[in-house]
Amino acid sequence: MSSTEAAVPRHATITIEGTNKSATLPLLSGTLGPQVADIRKLQAQAGIFTFDPGYGETASCESKITYIDGDEGVLLYRGYPIDQLAEKSTFLEVAYLLMYGDLPNNAEFETFNRGITMHTMLHEQIRRFWEGFRRDAHPMAVLCGVVGAMSAFYPDSIKINDAHEREVSAFRLIAKLPTITAWAYKYSIGQPFMYPRNDLSYAENFLYMMNSVPAEPYRKNPILERAMDRILILHADHEQNASTSTVRLAGSTGANPFACIAAGIAALWGPAHGGANEAVLKMLGEIGDKKNIPAFISEVKDKNSHTKLMGFGHRVYKNFDPRAKIMQQTCYEVLDELGIKNEPLLDLAMELEKIALDDEYFVSRKLYPNVDFYSGIILKAMGFPTTMFTPLFALARTTGWISQWMEMIEDPQQRIGRPRQLYTGAPKRDYVAIGGRE
């Protein structure tokens, strides 16, 4: 260490009051972010566990994929700022980056692109699953079911210790999610399924499968393709969030990747997570008019109402969500391209945002618009029904989930996920026959 460098603390000590027990915890340093105390020997040394509902203070793994600084509004994929990737990169390039750690050169990208596009079609028998779903099934239910069932078609995917099998499963998931998602939509509106087109980009192929019909020629729209690609990039990964942690937890048992991603899709569905963009639109619809905003804000602030301002607040971002800024800009581009001048929902959203950002309740709690505040409006303008918002998020996040799953399997420190608990139930008691109970 040079004389100018500040000494980095290497240990923290925990002493248990009134006893002679203590634990010396190594402090681990990452490349960025605060140090973390390694508590793996805490119970052995001091006889205690830690209590952290929601795991907000706990690093559950070591990861090299995504970094977030919630106070500064920073999001990096493999070190690259999200705004640079959203502006200059493409979704498939980002997928490569997340999976392998570096941006690809031309030859690497070509091989990767071919690897993905060779897997875009579904096994024809998977198509028959749709007949078992009700037409009004939520597409997230369809995604969960079909992705989980894919392991039945690729039995070699259970060889999770085989690097080649892991990679093929990753390719299959990234390649087939757009097809599954688009078919979930087509089924709900009774239109024919459109087979993937490998001559189109990842984002455009998805738009094609969603919006085209066999009877009409498909019309390309580079602005909408770019917007879709950007939406996918912004949602591709987000560190150890609820669904990613679910994928890792399921994967820690040795479950196959299709089962793990299906678990992640299930976790993403909730309105506090991926379901928020759908909930934003529902909320805006319910508010209906600018004149109703004050009453709605009062309801949100009332502790007994359980109403939240959807699209606001984040577990990690306590300053601003960098994705929200890019999404806002994309939102204007899309509305402009589509010639939507006065979009009442956007006007309502802007007014709501303005009022909330000035309100002491939101300011003091550091609640800012998150990525979902705008994504719903863009997707609605692009013609997506609200029920398709979360599936689209799942399609983008599959890349992050599978990269995180691969990293976990390759991590020598990986163990089965098995949190502890603070038990507050009945102490040990003896069984009493029914006639003897009070």
Ligand code: CMC
């Ligand atoms: N509207 C009103 N109050 C809120 C909101 C909100 N959207 N979010 C948090 N609060 C309040 C909360 O009631 C609490 O108040 P108090 O201190 O008086 O009890 C305070 O702010 C701190 O909230 P918290 O519940 O401790 O925050 P959290 O970090 O546990 O929750 C969250 C994060 C995202 C679940 C929450 O902000 C929320 O439910 N937001 C709305 C749903 C949403 O937009 N989710 C999308 C997240 S971004 C996409 C993704 O990555 O999944």
